[in-house]
Amino acid sequence: MSAVGWYPDPYGGGGQRWWDGANWTHNVHPAQPQPQPAQPQPQPQAAQPQQSAPAQGAPVFHAKVHGRDTYGDPRMVSFDGESIELAQCEWVRYHVRESRMRGPFGIGSSGYSADWYFEVGRYPVMKAPLVAMVFNTGSAKKEHEAWTFMVDLSRRYLEPRLLSELVARVRNGETVNVGDGVDVDQHGFRGGKVSLAWHEVGATKSAGGRVWIFKPGVEKAVLFVPLQNSNAVLIPRLFSALKQG
Missing domain, CATH: 2.30.29 (PH-domain like)
Structure with missing residues (x-):
């Protein structure tokens, strides 16, 4: 090699070193950093609402009642796939409807049945979101345990x-x-x-x-x-x- 000029550095490093026609000098051009391909930026994601768990020790009811999933805690109630947060509720109502069946010829009584209703929702009633529960106790003349729980929940956490x-x-x-x-x-x-x-x-x-x-x-x-x-x-x-x- 006799032509004076810049050549790939024989000592490594990826840059160039000056050849004076007889010797390699100390003059070097360091290697230029190669541009990195742009990395895709993560797209902002919409925040997903987190359903917090009820506080430790809070009353919770969760069971299948008449084949329907029934749930209640101080935050929300749900029944048969419909749910509502108590903080959103604007009204509540609950009552029992008793039925007595007459005996032959309308004489005496041949049976008893009771339906226990619990409902909460927003206005206008029956048009806005609501949860309507009904529990039947058959001939047993006592409150349904699910109804009792929901009424107590309402009295403690909604009605005040x-x-x-x-x-x-x-x-x-x-x-x-x-x-x-x-x-x-x-x-x-x-x-x-x-x-x-x-x-x-x-x-x-x-x-x-x-x-x-x-x-x-x-x-x-x-x-x-x-x-x-x-x-x-x-x-x-x-x-x-x-x-x-």
């Missing part, structure tokens, strides 16, 4: 919020409807042909599948509301809170 929200709305000047027909405001309530100011309202109690409303000192109720109506179960506590101002 619903009641608090209704009271706050009324005290802020709104008129709210409970029991599918009872309008309640700061001054009293109106339902059917009855309209009473709060000082005219006496006791309220639940019995026989209904909420009964009385005037002070009067034995006969002035109005009843079926417990199968949405939020009817809240009426006694709502009236008590509003009567106190």
Whole structure:
């Protein structure tokens, strides 16, 4: 090799070294880094909602009831593939429907059956999301264990919020409807042909599948509301809170 110039470095390294015509010099051009192919960037992924587990020690019911998957905990309830979070619920209703079968010729009784209903959902009723459960106890005159659990769950984790929200709305000047027909405001309530100011309202109690409303000192109720109506179960506590101002 006699021509002066730059040649691949015989000492390695991948660069070039200057040949002066007689010797390799100390002048070198280091190798240029090769461009790396662009790496595909990960695409942003939509966050997936995480369904947290109920807190340790929280009440949980999970069983097949009449062949239907039935679940409840302080966060949500589900029945036969339909589910709803309690935080989304705007109304609740639960009641029992008893049936007695007559004997021959309508004399006496030949049997007994009871259906236990539990429902929660959003407004408008029957159009917005809801979960409707029904449990049959046949001839056994006792509450169904699944129904008892769901009602207790509602009383502990749902109804206090619903009641608090209704009271706050009324005290802020709104008129709210409970029991599918009872309008309640700061001054009293109106339902059917009855309209009473709060000082005219006496006791309220639940019995026989209904909420009964009385005037002070009067034995006969002035109005009843079926417990199968949405939020009817809240009426006694709502009236008590509003009567106190």
